[in-house]
Amino acid sequence: MSHRTSGEKFYFGWYIVLISCMITLLTVGTRLGIGPFFKPMADELGVSRTFLSFVISVGMLAYGAGMPVAGKLVERYGTRFVLLSGLGMITVATLWTIWTADTVSFFLAYGILLSFGLAFTSPVAMTPVISKWFTRQRGRALFYLSTGAMAGIAVMTPVFQWLIGWIGWRDTLLVLDIVFIVILIPSAIWIIRDEAPAGTDLLPGQLASSHLSQTLSANQMIPLVDWKGALRTKPFWNIAAGLFVCGFSMNVLGSHGVPMLTDHGFSEMTASFGVGLIGIVAVGSTVVLGSLSDKLPRKNLLSLIYLIRGIGFLLIAVVMTPWQLYLVSVMGGLAWAGSTALSSAILGDVYGVRWVGVLYGWTYFVHQIGAAVGSFLAGWGYETFGTHLPSFGLTALLLAAASLLSFYLPVQVRYANHLQPSAHSSVSGSR
Template identity: 30%
Template sequence: MTKPVSSSASSPAPLRSPLPILLCGCLIAMATFGPRSTMGLFTTPITSERGFSLELFSFAMAIQNLLWGLGQPFAGAVADRFGSTRVLAVGLIVYAAGLAIMAYASDPWSFNLSAGVLIGFGLSGCSFNLVLAAFGKLMPERWRGTAIGAGSAAGSFGQFVFAPASSLLIRSVGWSNTLLIFAGLMILAVPLTLALWTPRLATSPTPGSTNPPAGVGALSQQTLRQALAEAFGHRSYVLLVMGFFVCGFHLAFVTIHLPKFLIEQGLTPEVGGWTLALIGLFNIVGSLGSGMLGNRIPKRWLLSGIYLGRAIAIALFVSFPITNTSALMFGAALGLLWLSTIPPTSGLIAIMFGTRWLAMLYGFAFFSHQVGSFVGLVIAAWTREVYGSYDIIWWLGVLLGLLAAIVNMPIRETPVDRAATVPAE
């Protein structure tokens, strides 16, 4: 008779209990998302001191976002196969190197290499996306939705802390020293990755293991190629990926260009910093609320509501005179809708396909997100230089928000049937 697997055999060690995992993961998310979310505050000092054009700065940020997205599926696949700790640690080191080199970049080549390539690939290995995927694997089901919401909120709390801190540091010690301080923080975050260690994926079922749960048949035997074929042959996943493109479009444009837009409207740089900070602060509420609401209402409805809310917020913001008050109100409203797309998006992927290849499948969805970021940044810089204003990109953001709200409605929130795709052995 097969000896059943005891519950104690799979019980986590003290460090593996949910609370330390949640705490360390949130600290990593905060540390990595914070500097990246304040890049727009470096636009004016870097372009002025180095003589770089707005197009060069925006293109480097576009490369950063694109490579962040391009590297995410591969980083996710490695994390799924070999565990999260190594991927997170390497990502933090590469991120730190990119920030440090960016501080001394004096020509377009070195600036694109550091701010674009190194930071982009570094983020693909250490951003909150990998943290959320680790939460999906390590957290008990009753913790999972809350943990993913908390991880998203932690990234935004990093934005809330780093935005005003960046403005203060740039003014007091200079933008290059500020980047070096950020690089040091990435190195300090490396030991935290030990709490997110996930076991190396077994290539065959463990003797004595129980059968997979219903809806994820033969999950332990599914290969990466089978997982990809299954996901991209699934209509709901494709719709989810399409909607996530719009999320990236909104986030990158606002993060990089909003501070400059506000300056052009006659406001001070500090208002831009506090607007970004409010986005981060209110996203704590939005992300946590999204994680909890996703357990109570259909996630596709939640996503559609978020995208519709963004379209309305942007339309109202640009339809009235831009003042200190309207900028801060816009930051608060957009913050509620900022990263609140992530809990329902990652939750839908887990529902449809399970957690075996969660990091990799979320990585491909995030690649679509970052393609949206790349497109948004390129169009924003081009339309600003050609037409002298950001009007076109704002209203394009409204249109895309409405389309994303429609695209998410037909998504089905049910596990995929793998019986015919991955036969049990």
Template identity: 30%
Template sequence: MISTSAPFGQRYAFVVVAVIFLCLLIAAGLRSAPAVMMLPLQESLGWGRDSISFAAAVGIFLYGLAGPFAAALMERIGLRRVLMASLVLMSAATALSLWMTQPWHMVLTWGILSGIGSGAVATVLGATIVNRWFKTNRGLVMGLMSASSASGMLVFLPLLAALAQSGGWRPVALTVSIATAALLPLVWFLVPERPSSVGLVRYGADADDAPPVPPSARGNFFLHTLSTLKRAAGTRIFWYLFATFFICGFTTNGLVGTHLIAFCGDMGINEIQAAGLLSLMGVFDLIGTTLSGWLTDRFDPRKLLFIYYGIRGLSLMYLPYSGFSATALIVFAIFYGLDWIATVPPTLRLANEGFGDAAGPLVFGWVVAGHQVGAAAAAYFGGIMHELQGDYEMAFLIAGLTGLAAACISLLIDTSKPESDPEPQPA
């Protein structure tokens, strides 16, 4: 590993980023797969959308809940071990789903197992890599890695939709399983634990740089994770970040990521065209999130969040009344896509400012858990609303209003005077 990194010097950090980007991309593809499987499962097995949505909601919820524990476990037993175990679990769970015949089988495979596995290959992983490997340009790098979820849609959804339309849901599950397993050798050979593991320092740091020491790399990681939550929960900063990210999840992969393809299907648009719409959104999110990272390094993150959530809320309220013409959908894809995950870099910066570089990623993991709780709620909420009303109109209007609420909450965040430190002060 040392000889591999030697020709790159500090720039080896970007090799690590490239591998982690691929891992995040595949995890995003896995989490978005139920969206293209919904209609084939309904036709093939006769399951209702509420049952399928429940399985997707469980996976999204555990995807977020596992994040903070994964962040602590990475410090306890090593990032690479946790990452590889997660990839194995994701691949095995999706492969096992090929034999499912009852809704609870989907809850077990695509919900519980893949949710736990993908939880370690999520935004909190990107935050950990950024803090370990970069002294400068953190916002930009976090923007690039956050954009991997958009790229996951861009790369996977058209392919998965084509597979679902021609062969049903089983080829989708098999493709995701194979793609996940293919990442294992890349992680094993190219991702060291830390820069110091290969004789390097963080990118942009001096030779005598001393990176932040994790609060507890030893002891009971489970209790440490919960104690960090308890201390962070005593601050207003945490609850403002948690609330805005709850709404972020509610208005993105929870509602739109899970139900947009089915919504388009209700309006006479086939799966491949609808997946193409999500891919177009992915293109603009790749641009928007990367730009957001650049802006986060330079401007007040609270004002950026106000703009992002405001645009998102208005976009969601526009969609049900857009007429679903080609032009209207393109307009929606551009404005909504530009800030799909653009909220991540400014939220991470606020978490680091409020709780410090050492505890920041773990606290951010709990904030991301709020994101996934919101996403899980929206995934199930969308299915229930469709079963009750026969359409998604009210679900999207409510989501739009929550986006406007998040825009207002963002301006209340103040990291200049944290109310309490999430780490105990020495006596």
């Protein structure tokens, strides 16, 4: 199959982006769309919300721990090997989960093995191949990958709720695994390919300006001998702290949003649609934010995202009617996307693209620690206080703190348009 250059009608790299978005939709939707499973699993297995929150929390850690492993295996064996390995683990974990009623086996299968397998089909596995295929439009392509993650929340949460009501949670997991098989096997064999054409998607005359921009921006960055040097600088920890709160907030909502809303008197479908609406709106806002991130200071945009998200957490815990829920969901969706994409871009601005992969990997692991802590604390808080209000209030406070930390990140320098500032921005004096 001809790869086509960017000057022709369609560049083959966009097929890779499209299928990567679909895989990301399934993966992130499975990982963050836990809410509809929560009560049915707890009731059928006869476990407490605290125990199930613990299982989910460990799963978040396993998901995060699997990401650097997946990244290393992509480098050594290629994307196809990692995707098919992940599919194998997902299939084994799914069958193990639906055939067991033992809580220890459930913990090992659903909590650990499924989560580790999902890390192998996560955006971390897809980012390297997209980065190889795109130079001129790399930011746009990676933001589309984030759109797949947002679509996962929007699509999978109500779909899971509908399927669980129809066939039960065990058969819903089986259907999910079949969908993974149908999409991943042909995609890994015929579409995903690590070898990009020479020049990727660059237009004639852009290669020289791209190199010039990299030379200019290198003089503005915080110099590092190796990636460990970033651990001694404030921007790294500001970003890591923000991503901790990002993971905390996303999984408080993903794991406990639907149960909280049903406890407040909303029907299961209304609650699921309310949470899913956040993802629907976030799909569009991701594209807009991708454009704005090249025009506005990224640290200001990241700060605003955290602030709006914090306000949304306060409001969603006190809404009384469906229209209020949907209004808050729309507002939250506008700020739900972009925090991880902006964080990785800022890491590149501050420390250079050479180190962005390993630094983003470690900060995303911190994100997953936040996810584990948030998911567990929300379940523990409900059983301790009899309400989700303390956990959602705490989340709002943490997001306000993340907003403040992000505001004090360095500001990227911008160059002339012909030097492609969106791909090669850097930072000014603040260190």
